[in-house]
Amino acid sequence: MVGKDYKTLRLFCLAILLLAACKKDKPDSPVVPPPDSNAGSNVYVVCEGSLGNGNAALSLYDPASGSAYEDVYKAANGQSLGDVFQSMTRIGDKLFLCVNNSDKIAVIDRNTHMLVATINISKPRYILPISDTKAYVSTLFSNKIYIINPQTLQVTGDIDMPGQNPEQMIRYNSKVFVAAWDSTINKLFVVDNNTDQLTNSIQLSGYAPKEMVLDKEGIIWLLSGNLQAAKPAYFTRIDPATEQVLDSYPFPALADPLRPALNNTKDTIYYIEINYTGGSDNNGIYRMPIHASSLPAQPFVQAQQYQYYYAVAVDPSTSNIYVADPIGFTQKGIVHIYRSDGTHLGQFNTGVGPGHFYFD
Numbered sequence: 583m584v585g586k587d588y589k590t591l592r593l594f595c596l597a598i599l600l601l602a603a604c605k606k607d608k609p610d611s612p613v614v615p616p617p618d619s620n621a622g623s624n625v626y627v628v629c630e631g632s633l634g635n636g637n638a639a640l641s642l643y644d645p646a647s648g649s650a651y652e653d654v655y656k657a658a659n660g661q662s663l664g665d666v667f668q669s670m671t672r673i674g675d676k677l678f679l680c681v682n683n684s685d686k687i688a689v690i691d692r693n694t695h696m697l698v699a700t701i702n703i704s705k706p707r708y709i710l711p712i713s714d715t716k717a718y719v720s721t722l723f724s725n726k727i728y729i730i731n732p733q734t735l736q737v738t739g740d741i742d743m744p745g746q747n748p749e750q751m752i753r754y755n756s757k758v759f760v761a762a763w764d765s766t767i768n769k770l771f772v773v774d775n776n777t778d779q780l781t782n783s784i785q786l787s788g789y790a791p792k793e794m795v796l797d798k799e800g801i802i803w804l805l806s807g808n809l810q811a812a813k814p815a816y817f818t819r820i821d822p823a824t825e826q827v828l829d830s831y832p833f834p835a836l837a838d839p840l841r842p843a844l845n846n847t848k849d850t851i852y853y854i855e856i857n858y859t860g861g862s863d864n865n866g867i868y869r870m871p872i873h874a875s876s877l878p879a880q881p882f883v884q885a886q887q888y889q890y891y892y893a894v895a896v897d898p899s900t901s902n903i904y905v906a907d908p909i910g911f912t913q914k915g916i917v918h919i920y921r922s923d924g925t926h927l928g929q930f931n932t933g934v935g936p937g938h939f940y941f942d
Contacts, residue, residue, distance in 0.1 A: 625897065625904065626940040628679075629653075629933030630666050632911045638667035638681060639933025640695070643917070645900070650930035652914065655679075655688075658695035663688060670940050671709040673717065673732045680706040682722060689735055692942070699735045703728050710751040710758065712775045718758060720748040727751075727760065729778065741778050743771060749792045752802060754822035757781075759802060761791035765811035770804060770818075772825060787830040788816030793840065797872045798848035801828065805853065809838040817842075817877065831877050837864045841938075845922070846898040848872075853894070855881070860888045867894050867905055882924065895939035902927065906936035 623645050631638035639653040640663060655663045664684030671678045676698060679688040687701040687709070705722035711732065712718060718741075719728040727748050729739040745762030752759045753775065760771040768789045772782040788806035790813050795803050802822050807815025815833035820826070833839055833855075842853045849872050857865035866881030883905060885891055892915075893906035903920040915936040919927040 623899065624942045626670060626942060627893075627906065627917060627932045627936045628667050628670050628938040628940070629915065630668065630911070630935035630937045632934055633666055633683065635934075636662055636665045636684075637934050638663045638665060638684075640667065640670070640679065641932040641936065643930050645897075645902075648928070648930075650932070652931060652933050654695045655690065655697075658690075659697050667937075668706065669708045669938055671711065671717075672940070672942060673709075673711050674714075676732070678709050678717075678732070680709060680719070682706060687719070687730075701730060701735055701737065703730075703737065707748075708750055710753060712753070712758075716775075718751055718773075718775075720751060720760070722747055725762075727773075739778065741773060741780070744780070744783065745769070745771070750794050752794045752796055752822075754796070754800070754802075757822060757825075759794065759820075759822060761794055761804060761806075763790055763792040763808075765790045765808050765813050767791065768806075770802075770820065782825055784820060784825055784827065786816070786818055786827065787832070788818065789813040791818075793842055795842050795844050795851065796822075796848075797844060797851070799872070801872070803842060803851060803872075805839060805842050807833065807839070809836070815839050833877060834864060839868075841892075841894055843895045845896045846901050852882070852896065852903065854891050856890045856892075857885070858890065862887055865890055867891055867903075883918075883920065892935070893937050893939055895941070897941055899941070904939050906932070906939070908935045908937075911935045 625643040627641040629639040640655040641652050642654045643650045664681040666683035668680045668682040675692050677690050685704050687706050689699045707720045710718045715731050717730050717732050725743045727741040731738050745764040745767035747763040749761045749763040758773040758775050768786045769783040774781050790808040791806040793805045802820040804818045807813050817831040819828040838856045839853050852869045855864045865885040867883040868878050869882045870878050891905050892908045895904050901922050905918045908915045915932045918929045
């Protein structure tokens with residue numbers, strides 16, 4: 583399958599990069615006390631870990647103090663989170679952690695990070711809250727979206743999708759748009775969240791749709807493509823109200839983009855291009871205004887030879903840009919912080935494989 587093949591190839595490339603640019607690990611950060619969630623300034627980093635090693639971690643950075651903690655889950659619970667930590671979603675006073683290869687959602691208290699419950703779902707990827715009693719969970723290596731109750735913490739149903747690997751989801755009114763990261767699929771699926779039924783399939787220029795953001799004008803930007811499966815990448819603009827494609831932006835033939843993210847005003851998109859061969863072409867952090875007529879030719883932050891980035895996000899309270907360097911996925915990662923003008927403000931260490939940021 584496309585996801586499995588991509589992971590295998592990525593790990594092979596990462597091993598090559600590691601030999602070329604290996605760095606010695608630094609000592610662990612101190613055990614974290616439960617942070618004050620009312621401060622409203624915590625930056626969480628979802629660290630995948632290295633596949634098969636069970637070393638996923640939830641890292642935390644406090645911008646006010648400059649303190650970084652590499653694994654607040656392990657500090658609170660005395661055990662590792664599991665294997666391949668994919669995403670985190672806050673629902674009420676709980677954080678829902680999708681631990682992909684461990685086939686579980688770990689539900690923790692937002693304040694203490696103590697484990698509250700475990701929901702067993704095969705290969706969970708992302709969670710989309712629908713209501714107080716309903717949330718959708720996308721999955722890898724299947725065509726299922728599972729339905730859970732965030733209050734009872736039980737699986738209550740599922741939805742069969744026309745494509746494998748339902749990935750990211752976006753809600754617009756009562757519609758849920760589902761990207762199925764399948765190299766045979768060139769459609770974006772639409773589900774009615776009242777009936778949990780598929781209502782439409784929107785034809786796309788590109789195959790393997792995977793990640794989306796919703797800009798300030800209520801337009802979906804969908805990233806598709808799988809370079810390893812010979813499916814070139816596209817950005818596609820879609821009006822969720824009419825379910826019509828507005829524009830498609832083809833990437834260069836060798837571009838391998840991921841992780842689209844919006845700035846705090848939602849009028850500028852940041853994304854990553856990765857060059858797994860160790861070169862600097864098509865490799866770095868890019869950004870573009872939502873009204874741009876074409877994709878940017880040069881990166882905002884250039885990755886160096888034998889380096890690439892794996893996560894980018896903008897702090898909605900400060901506009902600072904957080905960029906994660908996984909350093910090969912076999913050692914601890916580094917996060918760099920930039921101003922919007924490109925000034926480097928600092929950096930901190932994380933667990934292995936930093937892949938997503940969440941601001942709380």
